[in-house]
Amino acid sequence: MKTTLAITPGEGWPPLSEVLEILAFRGGFNTSLVVAGTTLLGLAAGLIGVFALLRKRSLMTDALAHATLPGIGLAFLAATSLGFEGRSLPVLLAGAATSGVLGVLAIQALLRYTRLREDAAIGIVLSVFFGAGVVVLSYVQNPANVRASPAGLNHFIYGQTAALQPYDVAIMGAITLGAILATSLFLKEFALVCFNDAFAKVDGWPVSMIDLLMMALVVVVTVAGLQAVGLILVVAMLIIPPVTARLWTDRLRTLLIIAAIVGAASGYFGSVVSALLPRKPAGSVIVLTSGAIFAVSLVVAPSRGVVAGVIKRARLGLRIAGDHLLEEAHERAASSLSADTVREIARLRGWSAPIARGVCFWLSRAGFARRDSNGGIEVTERGSARGARVSRNHALWEQYLISYADVAPSHVDWSVDQVEHVLSDELIDDLERALAKRGVILPPAGTPT
Amino acid sequence: MSAFSLSLDLFPLLAAVFAAVSCAVLGNFLVLRRLSLMGDAISHSVLPGLVIAFIITGSRNPLPMFVGAALAGIGTVVLVELIKRLGRVEPGAAMGVVFSVLFALGVLLIEQVTRGVDLDADCVLHGQLESLWWPGAPDTIAGLFTAEALHDIPRQVTTLAITCTAACAFVAIFFKELRIASFDPALATTQGFHAGVMHYALMVLVAGATVASFEAVGSILVIAMLICPAATARLLTDRLSVQVLCSVLIAIVTAVTGYFGASVAPAFFGASSVSAAGMIAVTAGALVATAALFSPRHGLIARVLRRRKLARAVALDDLLANLYRAAESDTGATPAVSTATLPARSRTVIPRAARDGLISVSDGAISLTPKGELAATEIVRRHRLWESYLVERAGLATDHVHEPAERLEHVPIAPPPGPRQDPHGRSIPQEPDSLQ
Numbered sequence: 001m002k003t004t005l006a007i008t009p010g011e012g013w014p015p016l017s018e019v020l021e022i023l024a025f026r027g028g029f030n031t032s033l034v035v036a037g038t039t040l041l042g043l044a045a046g047l048i049g050v051f052a053l054l055r056k057r058s059l060m061t062d063a064l065a066h067a068t069l070p071g072i073g074l075a076f077l078a079a080t081s082l083g084f085e086g087r088s089l090p091v092l093l094a095g096a097a098t099s100g101v102l103g104v105l106a107i108q109a110l111l112r113y114t115r116l117r118e119d120a121a122i123g124i125v126l127s128v129f130f131g132a133g134v135v136v137l138s139y140v141q142n143p144a145n146v147r148a149s150p151a152g153l154n155h156f157i158y159g160q161t162a163a164l165q166p167y168d169v170a171i172m173g174a175i176t177l178g179a180i181l182a183t184s185l186f187l188k189e190f191a192l193v194c195f196n197d198a199f200a201k202v203d204g205w206p207v208s209m210i211d212l213l214m215m216a217l218v219v220v221v222t223v224a225g226l227q228a229v230g231l232i233l234v235v236a237m238l239i240i241p242p243v244t245a246r247l248w249t250d251r252l253r254t255l256l257i258i259a260a261i262v263g264a265a266s267g268y269f270g271s272v273v274s275a276l277l278p279r280k281p282a283g284s285v286i287v288l289t290s291g292a293i294f295a296v297s298l299v300v301a302p303s304r305g306v307v308a309g310v311i312k313r314a315r316l317g318l319r320i321a322g323d324h325l326l327e328e329a330h331e332r333a334a335s336s337l338s339a340d341t342v343r344e345i346a347r348l349r350g351w352s353a354p355i356a357r358g359v360c361f362w363l364s365r366a367g368f369a370r371r372d373s374n375g376g377i378e379v380t381e382r383g384s385a386r387g388a389r390v391s392r393n394h395a396l397w398e399q400y401l402i403s404y405a406d407v408a409p410s411h412v413d414w415s416v417d418q419v420e421h422v423l424s425d426e427l428i429d430d431l432e433r434a435l436a437k438r439g440v441i442l443p444p445a446g447t448p449t
Numbered sequence: 450m451s452a453f454s455l456s457l458d459l460f461p462l463l464a465a466v467f468a469a470v471s472c473a474v475l476g477n478f479l480v481l482r483r484l485s486l487m488g489d490a491i492s493h494s495v496l497p498g499l500v501i502a503f504i505i506t507g508s509r510n511p512l513p514m515f516v517g518a519a520l521a522g523i524g525t526v527v528l529v530e531l532i533k534r535l536g537r538v539e540p541g542a543a544m545g546v547v548f549s550v551l552f553a554l555g556v557l558l559i560e561q562v563t564r565g566v567d568l569d570a571d572c573v574l575h576g577q578l579e580s581l582w583w584p585g586a587p588d589t590i591a592g593l594f595t596a597e598a599l600h601d602i603p604r605q606v607t608t609l610a611i612t613c614t615a616a617c618a619f620v621a622i623f624f625k626e627l628r629i630a631s632f633d634p635a636l637a638t639t640q641g642f643h644a645g646v647m648h649y650a651l652m653v654l655v656a657g658a659t660v661a662s663f664e665a666v667g668s669i670l671v672i673a674m675l676i677c678p679a680a681t682a683r684l685l686t687d688r689l690s691v692q693v694l695c696s697v698l699i700a701i702v703t704a705v706t707g708y709f710g711a712s713v714a715p716a717f718f719g720a721s722s723v724s725a726a727g728m729i730a731v732t733a734g735a736l737v738a739t740a741a742l743f744s745p746r747h748g749l750i751a752r753v754l755r756r757r758k759l760a761r762a763v764a765l766d767d768l769l770a771n772l773y774r775a776a777e778s779d780t781g782a783t784p785a786v787s788t789a790t791l792p793a794r795s796r797t798v799i800p801r802a803a804r805d806g807l808i809s810v811s812d813g814a815i816s817l818t819p820k821g822e823l824a825a826t827e828i829v830r831r832h833r834l835w836e837s838y839l840v841e842r843a844g845l846a847t848d849h850v851h852e853p854a855e856r857l858e859h860v861p862i863a864p865p866p867g868p869r870q871d872p873h874g875r876s877i878p879q880e881p882d883s884l885q
Contacts, residue, residue: 053539053542056539056541057541058539058541058542058545059486059541059542059544059545062489062545110737110741113741113749114684114741114747114749115683115684115747116480116680116683116684116741117480117483117485118483119480119483119484119485119486120480120483120485120676120679120680120683122485122486123485123486123488123489123672123675123676124673124676124677124680124734124737126489126672127489127669127670127672127673127676127677127730127733127734128673128677128730128731128733128734128737129734130669130727130730131669131670131673131726131727131728131729131730131731131733131734132727132730132731132734133727134669134724134726134727134730135711135723135724135727135728135731136723137724138723138724138727139715139720139721139723142720142721142723144720144721145720145721158556232493232549232552233549233552233553233556235545235549236545236546236549236550236553239542239545239546239549240545240546240549240550242542243536243538243542243543243545243546246536246538247536247538279560279561280557280560281556281557281560283553283556284553284554284556284557284560285553285557286553287549287550287552287553288550288553288554288557291546291549291550291553294546294550298532298535298536301536304536304537306535309535
């Protein structure tokens with residue numbers, strides 16, 4: 001691994017001024033180039049990766065990236081034997097793209113004509129193509145076989161960010177622009193095929209053409225990323241930003257924007273860190289940066305995050321427990337529950353003391369009850385109305401299960417105890433109507449207290 | 450230069466065979482449980498485990514390396530599961546996130562610790578099969594079994610031999626459990642052993658096989674060997690025990706062929722030898738392709754032939770039935786049909802039908818022979834019985850039954866006889882036996 005961008009020769013953190021310079025693209029021409037190149041690549045990969053994720057092709061891109069290796073070696077061989085400069089980038093990348101596409105076609109053929117599943121097909125293509133690449137490289141690298149020097153072909157495996165040239169960055173810019181353009185032009189078509197390709201086909205869209213275009217974009221971005229981060233880690237740039245963005249939103253446009261931002265930010269910070277600290281290969285740092293963003297998102301994302309999930313569940317638990325308490329008060333026809341009664345209910349419900357206190361606190365905060373001085377609660381007007389409603393829901397659902405679902409009366413209480421809290425108003429109306437039609441006597445509406 | 454020399458080829462070949470067999474035998478269960486890519490993920494993500502073990506112990510002692518890699522392997526499985534569940538992320542993407550981040554971490558860590566240490570990412574990918582040569586090799590085969598010769602065996606080969614034995618023993622001892630856990634995890638759990646435990650045991654062994662094979666053959670060969678032999682065997686057989694044995698055999702053949710393919714084959718073209726690990730992976734792929742094409746039951750060619758045979762049988766049935774119907778409507782005057790009026794599909798089977806004595810051909814017109822009439826009666830009988838069955842029992846409309854009956858008539862099963870007329874009012878012929 002020689003891909004380090006050691007600006008500072010010693011160990012330890014560089015001075016702040018230098019950090020700021022590099023962050024602001026003023027840390028020398030080469031460094032700025034690298035930072036710009038990886039940022040652009042991150043942006044394009046994040047954007048295009050969204051479609052790969054939605055088409056459930058994340059790991060197919062892995063196979064695609066690995067399958068580029070033999071193409072690189074063979075393109076070099078073909079070019080040198082024809083008397084051209086074998087290491088010219090367009091030639092190598094054309095070879096890479098060709099064998100990458102062949103790999104994807106091989107996966108499709110295995111899926112279509114054999115009984116192997118997708119995972120096996122991807123694994124076979126990935127390892128066999130890469131093995132073939134290793135064979136070709138080992139052949140090319142032996143001076144007895146090929147006279148032209150193949151130095152640098154190896155870099156496509158791990159990438160060589162530091163070696164980016166102005167020309168490469170210009171190409172990356174063009175690719176990024178193309179990716180943004182294609183995405184904004186064909187957003188509707190891509191979304192249609194990603195979410196419901198069967199419908200798209202019935203509706204007369206050229207589904208396979210649209211699919212092909214999406215795949216082509218993935219190929220172009222992968223091949224562009226080979227040089228910068230290498231074929232093993234380019235996959236991460238296609239997978240991680242979209243998966244991260246998916247944690248934050250359910251809307252496609254937002255998803256695309258967040259994925260592009262996460263990708264660009266990882267590319268930017270990754271290459272800056274790599275430029276500032278010795279022996280930090282840019283590719284790895286970029287991937288680790290996006291990995292860190294993913295880990296943080298997994299914890300804090302508003303709807304799918306772990307913290308949000310815990311809070312949501314705790315809230316629901318408190319609400320249900322509070323409802324049970326109100327229901328209990330309603331059924332005892334009591335306007336207040338003493339501390340002993342609350343403890344008794346808590347014991348029967350299996351709540352620990354802190355949970356019972358939490359429930360009382362929640363009730364008082366929500367205005368359903370007031371806590372009195374010795375640990376009991378006094379149910380407010382709103383609280384008793386709610387208790388009555390929960391109790392009625394319970395009775396309604398119980399009746400429904402007995403009359404319609406043929407559940408034995410002795411078995412309904414437990415399941416009803418959980419459902420009564422989530423019945424919607426519409427459902428209750430339906431239940432009332434259905435049960436009334438059957439001649440079931442309904443518990444009276446309104447508050448009996 | 451001879452094709453095989455004890456000092457140069459014996460240990461690399463042994464290492465390749467051991468690695469191939471230990472991966473292949475475990476790979477069967479990965480392929481069955483659609484976890485092939487877990488092998489891929491693990492073989493990428495054991496890298497940080499290896500490096501951390503190296504940092505802690507400061508040596509390349511195999512035991513800590515093995516523990517580090519096994520922990521990283523299990524960590525991968527757990528992390529993938531966690532991300533899948535907590536973030537509701539699609540399994541493939543979850544795997545991609547975990548292994549690429551761990552691999553990046555491994556590459557970064559290697560960069561921090563390796564100065565003058567021969568632990569580098571390239572070696573992890575390609576392995577160093579060719580470096581396992583044996584300087585003190587004896588001259589004769591008999592000399593192999595002396596104490597000093599055995600003492601010389603490289604550490605990697607011993608490790609691989611142990612791993613191979615362990616993997617084979619695990620699969621042999623827990624075959625029943627593995628089988629039931631692969632096909633029906635819930636049943637396995639109700640039978641009293643936890644399918645999850647089996648799963649993790651398998652993953653530990655995969656991680657073990659990966660790390661043992663690592664330095665000798667490289668991670669790419671590990672992935673190829675975990676998936677390809679098992680996939681090849683899966684294309685050849687439907688029995689799990691046969692599949693496992695086949696995969697082992699295929700692994701051995703692959704390793705040996707690939708190894709010599711790398712050293713011997715290029716010499717024919719005047720080139721020097723190429724990467725053996727890469728060549729073994731290519732051989733494995735070639736075997737998958739061969740099985741996909743030529744497997745007697747599931748192969749592409751066998752299936753195409755089967756389909757053509759079926760198409761011909763259907764065309765023959767249709768020809769006979771058409772002739773029967775023509776004779777039926779023709780009030781017996783000339784029961785011969787001009788071949789020009791037949792559909793192209795039926796025309797192609799005329800020579801065969803004539804050879805089998807089912808029809809007679811004269812002047813471009815064909816008619817049924819007595820033998821052909823018997824066969825045709827049976828087909829038309831089945832067709833009309835199916836039509837009345839579909840109307841009476843399956844509740845289809847009269848004008849919707851011809852198409853399905855047209856398909857069902859070729860299956861040698863008829864609905865119970867009874868009705869004398871089909872829904873269109875045509876008479877249903879009696880069974881050929883009672884005709885005579």
